[in-house]
Each structure stands twice: as C-alpha cells, then as structure tokens.
Amino acid sequence: MGRGESEEKSKMEQEPEEDPGFCDKFRGFPKCIGFIVGNEFCERFSFYGMKAILTIYLLEALLFDDSTSTAIYHAFTFGCYFTPILGAIMADSWLGKYWTIVSVSMVYCLGHLIMSLSDLVGPHPYPFLGPSPSGKIPGAMIGLVLIALGTGGIKPCVSAFGGDQFKDGQTKQVQMFFSIFYFAINAGSLISTLVTPLLRDDVQCYGADCFPLAFGVPAILMVVATILFVVGTPFYKRNPPQGNVVVLVSKAIGNAVKNRWNREEGEQREHWMDYCDTTKYEKKLVRDIKFMLHVLYMYIPLPVFWALFDQQGSRWTLQAYRMNYDLGPLGKMKPDQIQFVNPALILILIPIFEGVIYPILDKCKIPNRPLQRMCAGMTFAAGAFVVAGFIQIALQNTYPQPPAAGYSGLRIINMADCELTATFDPPFTGDNPPAFDAIAYKGEQKLYNVPKGNHTIDFTCNGKNPLNNYPVDMGDQEFNTVIITEKNGTLHAPPQFHTDWDKPDKADPKMRVIFMLDPDTIGNNVTVRIENKAVPTQVNHDFDVEMETATEYVVKEPGDFNVRLQYVNNTKADQDELxxxxxxxxxxxxxxxxxxxxxxxxxxxxxxxxxxxxxxxxQIPQYFIITTGEVLFSVTGLDFSYSQAPKSMKSVLQAAWLLTVAFGNVIVLIVAEARLIEDQAIEFFMFAGLMGAVVIIFAIMAYFYTYNEIPKDDEEMEEMGKSNGDIENGKVRNGVDNPALSPDGPIYEDVLAGDTSYITQL
Structure with missing residues (x-):
C-alpha cells in the first residue's frame, strides 16, 4: 500500500465516517477495473481448467504411471508457487507491473497453446488410443514449464495493479474492488473445474478423451484474458518500478551474515541482524527484518500442510479415477470434476466461520488466536487423510484378488445349447475341493481354488456326445477360461484361454474378443469391428479373425458397442453384418x-x-474436512502474516508464504518418486501421521511464540531505542482477530502492496 493510502487509512481510523451505501461504493470506480477483473476471471479459468485435467492427461494420454503422474503434477505446482518471486522482482525492479503482466501473459498463452497442440503430435499406430505418447511428451513438458512461468509471473502483479488504479481516500471502493476480484477468482476456478472435464470426456478425439479441446478452451480463455488487459491500456494508471523489497531484504540479510562471520573475537550483539551495516541499510529496515524473521520461524512447519492439501489434484484425483462415477438421476461425475467441491465449499464455509463460528467461540471465551486456528486447520488436514486412507482401503477391497499361492482360477463358459456338467478327473481332494454346478446355456461358472498343475475335465451335456479328458494347465495364481461349444451333436472346446483377472491399469474398461465361429460357414477372410454404438466412426477397433483364438485386450471408453463382421474376398464379399x-x-x-x-x-x-x-x-467427507482445515489454516495464516508484519515486510512475507506452498509440493514429489510405499492407503496414513507430528511441533512453537507488537505508524519512531512507554499509545498487539476477507478488513487495502496470497489457493 502506498504512503498516501496509509495516511488516509490512519485518518479514517481516527475520524470514523458513516458507512456509504452499496451503490456508493461503486462511485468513482476507475473505468479500467472491468478489464482487470475480466482478465483475472479468464486467467483463473484457464489455469484451474488446465490443472483439473492434468493428472488424467498424464495418466491416459502420456501413459505415465500413478507415481510419475503425481510427481510431474507436484513439480508443476512447485513451479507455479516459486516463480511469483521472479514476477515480483521483474515488476518492481525492471518492467513495472503493466509490462510484466503483458509480457508474461504472452508466455502464458504460448504454454497453453503448446499443451493443446502437443496432443495432436505423433504417429497414430493405434487410432483407437489416439496419438503416440512419445511425440507428445516433450511438447507437454515445455507447455507446463511456460504455464508455470506465466501464472507465477503475473500472480503478484494483477491485483496490486488493480489497486494502483484507485485514488487516495477511496478506501471503500478499494475494498469493493478486492471483493469483486476475489469473486472473479472463485467463479473462474469453480466453473472451469466443472466444464473442462466435460470437454475432455464428453467429446471424442481419435476415439478417446479430447484433450486438445480440453486444453484448447483454457488456451482461448488465456488469450481473451490478455486481450482484455491490453484493451484497457488507455485507461490505466501505471506507476514506475520502485525497487523490490525482497531483493533489498536479501541483501541486508546477506550483509548481516557476512559481518557476523567476520566479527572480531569476543564481539557479541543481541541479535545476529544487529551486525548489519546501518550505514548501508536503515535501522528501521533492520528492525522490520527482525519482526519478519520472527514470523518466518513459524513458517518452518507449514509446507507439510500444503503437501497434503495439494494432493487433491493428484492422489485424490487418482483415487476418484478408480471409483464409480454414476450419480443416479444426476448423471455421471468425471473424476477430475470432484475437485470443484473445494472452491464451492470455500465460498460456503468462509462466511460461516467469519459470521457464526468465530463469534460463538469468542462468546464462549474459547481461545481463538490465529496460531491456534492454524493448528486446528492442520489437525483437520490430518483427519482428512485418515478418512482418505480408510476410503482407499474400502476401494482396494473392491478390486479382484488373485487366487491364493499354489492355486489358480478357472472359468467355464457354456455355449452349447444344453445344461453342461463338468467333472475333474481325478477328483480334487482336500478340505474344500472345488465343485462345478450345472451351467445353463450361455452361462458361466468360476472357480478360484483350483490347485495349480495339470488336470483333465469330462464334460457332459443332456445327451450330447461328451467331451472327455479335456486337458487344462493351471499355472500358479493364473486365471484361465474354457469355452464349450458343440459341433454336429458333439461337445467341442478349443485350448484354454488365459484371462486377466485384474482390473485395467487405467480406469477405462479393457476388452478382448474370442471367435467361436466355424470357418466352413463364414470363410477365413473375416474382420471383426468393435465400434461405439452412439458414434460408430469415432471408437472402433478391427481384428483380423483367427477362429477359436482370443485377441489381445484393448482399452476403450465405457459405453455400448456394436460388433460387426466384415467379410472380404469370400462368398459373402463386402458384406457388413451386425x-x-x-x-x-x-x-x-x-x-x-x-x-x-x-x-x-x-x-x-x-x-x-x-x-x-x-x-x-x-470422497465428499474428506473434501469437506480438508476444506475446513484450509479455512482455518490458510485464511487465518494470511491474516496472521499480515498483522504480524511491518508494512515494509508484507510483500516479503507473501513471497515466503507462497514458498511454503512450493516446498510442500516438493515433499509429495519426493515421496512419489521414491516409490517406497506401494500401498496407497498406507501412504495416506503416512501423510496423516506426518501432519500429526507437525501439529504437535507447531503447537509447542505457538505456545512459546510472542506476538509482534508492530508500531501503528512507523514514521512516529525516529529512534530504535524508544521505550515502550514512549510509544505505548502507538502500538497495537496484533493477531487476535481474523478480519481476512471481511468487507472492512485491512487485508483488502494492503493487497495494493502486492499482498494477494490470501486468494492464490483458490
């Protein structure tokens, strides 16, 4: 916030004024605000739309496994929250906010464009699977890097640039602007997480999910965002770069460390920052850095919370990916759509906490200080992962299990027009010998406890000539299928077919075809085509028929399929039979x-x-719990950072806050790439336990934390040595209340100084 706004705010605090009406808050609004808000809506739509489908894209289109997809997702998120430092330095020290937004937005658009077009790259050896992933991976990785640079580069600039457009004394208008700005962010996030998965799944490209369209729409929105911002150029007020405080603070800290290292033997000072050369750096700056370092100490455990929170887009999406999407009369939800629950709950829970829960806690005289709220938020995050772990156990229990060691599985399908019985010769022995019931026409029966080894089976069927001594070779923990047909009144069966008993690696169903037709009847040159019933030209696979053989499994979108026989160069030439x-x-x-x-x-x-x-x-309960934790932790943490920081250090703490998010994603990246935990449920419990341990550590740190006493008006302090009594009326013990996001809260105004981190998580 500029000095003029600070002085005006001080005057308003001393001389209360009548609160203007709702419409009055819009009077005097700069004409350019609509361009800035529109830019933010479109940019947030593009970012969260792309991010919502990213994990599914890495898994399905680029064919990475779960751990690699998770690692790439969190590496990308790390980049998004690390690069704001670069954007802030570029804006404050070099280009200014306007040209930083324009130039970085072009990089942003290029990244989206590459992501969209990269899915069209590569040969198409299997049209039903889409382009070969080998040609798409380089483009996708380049696109992600550019998008991370783009979103991080403009993150600290857009809201601050919007605040720059207001005149001194427009306090209520500034508050209204940031309320609208906050709404635009949530609206873009909420709509994109609902719409983009629909574009991915409900439109077919090459017979599979249409990622070019799903990435293309966010790309278009980012281009629109850039155009909107540029169109407003004639109306903008542009302040020149005035130097970046992050760079200044870094230099001052470096100077203090250097001087302390080179101090004379026996020289001791109260604080290591006291070694900073005050001829180069102002005493006030050194004092403010001390305040800042006191807060940064409390940031040390914070990355663990973000390590859990950001798994909504990776591990939790992968969990949803393997669940049932059917909502009955409400239709079907996409696995990447479930993420919309978080921003939707945010909009519901923030006013509930601010207007109901916190006031009740205050009336009940229950301790309600910021660090206590943050500790509670961490506890909720741990609880969410405990719930996610139990949900994962229940989910894994629905997966088919292999036969026990030493045993195998056998399925017999009866395609003979009679009731089939099967007898093993010699009979099985043991405590629980498997036994077949009679199998009706077109029916089946499965046994999962057949001892491994070679067996023979006698088949009989209502007076048909039996099939005796049919050999089966049962490998350890294998599953095989035997199909019984009849030829001229005699039971007949080709050799057994090996069968995959486990679920597909990806969520889409897998299928294979077995042809039990007589070549004497239909000929040898036959192709079987499987095609999507609703859109026959989009999903298909052709098999060259070899009678009484099984094809390989192929993966397709779920749905209804036609099976056609296409005869070539035989008595049924060019016939296409459904x-x-x-x-x-x-x-x-x-x-x-x-x-x-x-x-x-x-x-x-x-x-x-x-x-x-x-x-x-x-998954709804775990989303509700972690979103509750987010409200307690993130919103309160930003208020704590704001109230505990001197005015000159607010942007530095914003950068540090974003770095806690970045390094939280590094934790997940390391865990995913290490692959030390194979069971996903155990990994969820591990993160819950890690968060629980951090809660204990943070609670101890909070207990011994002494809240900073920040002078109300820094200009009143001419000397560092003033006593508490000299400035008793000029101090305020901050951090008790949580005015974040309330219409009259100070957090809105100081976004003018670049403090937008309270909305970057949405």
Whole structure:
C-alpha cells in the first residue's frame, strides 16, 4: 500500500465516517477495473481448467504411471508457487507491473497453446488410443514449464495493479474492488473445474478423451484474458518500478551474515541482524527484518500442510479415477470434476466461520488466536487423510484378488445349447475341493481354488456326445477360461484361454474378443469391428479373425458397442453384418464371445474383472474436512502474516508464504518418486501421521511464540531505542482477530502492496 493510502487509512481510523451505501461504493470506480477483473476471471479459468485435467492427461494420454503422474503434477505446482518471486522482482525492479503482466501473459498463452497442440503430435499406430505418447511428451513438458512461468509471473502483479488504479481516500471502493476480484477468482476456478472435464470426456478425439479441446478452451480463455488487459491500456494508471523489497531484504540479510562471520573475537550483539551495516541499510529496515524473521520461524512447519492439501489434484484425483462415477438421476461425475467441491465449499464455509463460528467461540471465551486456528486447520488436514486412507482401503477391497499361492482360477463358459456338467478327473481332494454346478446355456461358472498343475475335465451335456479328458494347465495364481461349444451333436472346446483377472491399469474398461465361429460357414477372410454404438466412426477397433483364438485386450471408453463382421474376398464379399451389441462399465475387464447359436451369429459378453463399484461421492467427507482445515489454516495464516508484519515486510512475507506452498509440493514429489510405499492407503496414513507430528511441533512453537507488537505508524519512531512507554499509545498487539476477507478488513487495502496470497489457493 502506498504512503498516501496509509495516511488516509490512519485518518479514517481516527475520524470514523458513516458507512456509504452499496451503490456508493461503486462511485468513482476507475473505468479500467472491468478489464482487470475480466482478465483475472479468464486467467483463473484457464489455469484451474488446465490443472483439473492434468493428472488424467498424464495418466491416459502420456501413459505415465500413478507415481510419475503425481510427481510431474507436484513439480508443476512447485513451479507455479516459486516463480511469483521472479514476477515480483521483474515488476518492481525492471518492467513495472503493466509490462510484466503483458509480457508474461504472452508466455502464458504460448504454454497453453503448446499443451493443446502437443496432443495432436505423433504417429497414430493405434487410432483407437489416439496419438503416440512419445511425440507428445516433450511438447507437454515445455507447455507446463511456460504455464508455470506465466501464472507465477503475473500472480503478484494483477491485483496490486488493480489497486494502483484507485485514488487516495477511496478506501471503500478499494475494498469493493478486492471483493469483486476475489469473486472473479472463485467463479473462474469453480466453473472451469466443472466444464473442462466435460470437454475432455464428453467429446471424442481419435476415439478417446479430447484433450486438445480440453486444453484448447483454457488456451482461448488465456488469450481473451490478455486481450482484455491490453484493451484497457488507455485507461490505466501505471506507476514506475520502485525497487523490490525482497531483493533489498536479501541483501541486508546477506550483509548481516557476512559481518557476523567476520566479527572480531569476543564481539557479541543481541541479535545476529544487529551486525548489519546501518550505514548501508536503515535501522528501521533492520528492525522490520527482525519482526519478519520472527514470523518466518513459524513458517518452518507449514509446507507439510500444503503437501497434503495439494494432493487433491493428484492422489485424490487418482483415487476418484478408480471409483464409480454414476450419480443416479444426476448423471455421471468425471473424476477430475470432484475437485470443484473445494472452491464451492470455500465460498460456503468462509462466511460461516467469519459470521457464526468465530463469534460463538469468542462468546464462549474459547481461545481463538490465529496460531491456534492454524493448528486446528492442520489437525483437520490430518483427519482428512485418515478418512482418505480408510476410503482407499474400502476401494482396494473392491478390486479382484488373485487366487491364493499354489492355486489358480478357472472359468467355464457354456455355449452349447444344453445344461453342461463338468467333472475333474481325478477328483480334487482336500478340505474344500472345488465343485462345478450345472451351467445353463450361455452361462458361466468360476472357480478360484483350483490347485495349480495339470488336470483333465469330462464334460457332459443332456445327451450330447461328451467331451472327455479335456486337458487344462493351471499355472500358479493364473486365471484361465474354457469355452464349450458343440459341433454336429458333439461337445467341442478349443485350448484354454488365459484371462486377466485384474482390473485395467487405467480406469477405462479393457476388452478382448474370442471367435467361436466355424470357418466352413463364414470363410477365413473375416474382420471383426468393435465400434461405439452412439458414434460408430469415432471408437472402433478391427481384428483380423483367427477362429477359436482370443485377441489381445484393448482399452476403450465405457459405453455400448456394436460388433460387426466384415467379410472380404469370400462368398459373402463386402458384406457388413451386425452380429450384436454389448456394454462395458468404468474399470471393468471383459471377454466378448462371437458365436453361432445354430441359426445366426451372435455376441455374448462376460466379466473378467468387476467394474468399479464404490461411488465417487464417498470422497465428499474428506473434501469437506480438508476444506475446513484450509479455512482455518490458510485464511487465518494470511491474516496472521499480515498483522504480524511491518508494512515494509508484507510483500516479503507473501513471497515466503507462497514458498511454503512450493516446498510442500516438493515433499509429495519426493515421496512419489521414491516409490517406497506401494500401498496407497498406507501412504495416506503416512501423510496423516506426518501432519500429526507437525501439529504437535507447531503447537509447542505457538505456545512459546510472542506476538509482534508492530508500531501503528512507523514514521512516529525516529529512534530504535524508544521505550515502550514512549510509544505505548502507538502500538497495537496484533493477531487476535481474523478480519481476512471481511468487507472492512485491512487485508483488502494492503493487497495494493502486492499482498494477494490470501486468494492464490483458490
């Protein structure tokens, strides 16, 4: 905040004035504010829209595994919260806020454009899977780097530039501007996390998710954001660069460290910053740095909270990815859409806490100081990960389990028009020998406790000529399928088919086709086509038929599929025959059998791995708990930082606050890349335990923390040695209340100095 605004605020505090009406707060609004707010809405839409689908993109399009996808996601997030320092230095020391926003926005747009176009790069050896990932990875990584530079570069500039447009004395207008600015951020975030996953999933490109469109729309919004900002140029008030306080503070600290290292033997000073050369740096600056360092000490444990919080877009999205998206009459939710719950709850919970919960705590005389609230927020974050861990255990319990060691699984499918019985020869022995029930026509039966090794089976079927001594080779913990048909009144079966009992690596269902047709009837040159029933031209896969063989598993979007036989160069030349349809669900594995029932060709599908059954709505409690923790921790933490910092150090503490977010993401990156924990539920509990340990440490630190007493008016202090009595009426013991985001709170005004961190998490 500029000196003029500071003096005006001081006068207003001494001489209360009547609060103007709602409409009066808009009088005297600069004409350019609409361009700045529109720019922020579009930029936040572009950023959070791209980030919402990023994990799914890394997993599905670039074919990274869970741990690598998580590591890349958090490396990107680290960049987004580290680069604001560079943007602030560029704006304050070199280009000024306006040209920093314009130039960095162009880099931002380029990054989005590369992300969108990179998904179109590469050969298409498997059209049903989309472009080859090998050609897309370099472009995607370059795009992410440029986007991180772009969003970080403008983060400390846009809101401060908006505040620069107001005149001295426009306190209420400034407050209204930041309320609108805050709403624009949340609106952009909320809408984009709902819309972008729809563009990804509901539109097909190459028969798969349409990432070029899903990244393209945020790219367009970022271009619109840049154009909006540039169009307002004639109306802007632009202040020249005046030097960056982060750089100045860094130099002063470096000077103090150097002088302390080179001090004379036996020389001792009260604080190590007292070694700073006061001929080069003002005493007031040294004093303010001491205040700042006192606050920074409390920042040491904070990255762990962000390590948990930012996993909403990585590990929690991957958890949602393997759940059931069906919401019944409400339709289906995309796994990356669930993230919208956080900004939606933020808008609900902040006024509840500010207007209801905190006042009740005050009336009940329950300790309610900022560090206590932050400690409570950390506790909620740990609780959210405990809940996430139990949800993960329940989810993993729905996964199919392999047969026990020493055993294997066997499925028999009856495609003979009679009731089939099967007898193992010799019979199984042991405490629980497996036994087959009679299997109806087109039915199946599965056994999971068949001893490994070689066996023979006798099949009989209502007077049909039996099939005796059918050999099966059961490997350890394998699963095999036997299909029984009939030829000329005799039971018949090709060799067993190995079957994948586990779920697909990705969330989309996997399927394979087994052809049980007679080549004497349909010929040898036949292609089987699987196509999306709703859009046949978009999702298809062609198999060159080899009778009584199984194809490899292929991955497709869930839905309804047609199966067509296409005859080439035989008696049924150029005939395209629809033989049937089948359906797949999210997370399932399927075997599709093409057979003849004696009169016509038909299709029957069988489940190899059960589709996802646990509803995505089970994640709502963990989102509610961690969002509650965010309100207690993030909003209160920013208020604590604001109230405990001298005016000259507010932007430095903002930079430090953003760095805690950045380094929190480094923690997740290290854990993901180390791959020391294979079980995701255990990893969630590990993070909860880490957060619990940090809560204890932070609580001890908070207990011994002495709140800074910041002079109300720094100009009143002409000497560092003034006693408390000299300035007793000029001091205020800050940090008791939490005025953050309230209409009359001081946090709005000081965003003029670049303090926008209270909204960067949304």
């Amino acid at each position: 033989v049937g349809t089948f359906s797949t669900e999210h997370g399932g594995g399927y075997t599709v059998v093409v057979y003849n029932d004696g009169t016509e060709n038909m299709v029957e599908s069988y489940i190899d791995a059960e589709p996802s059954s646990m509803s995505i709505l089970y």
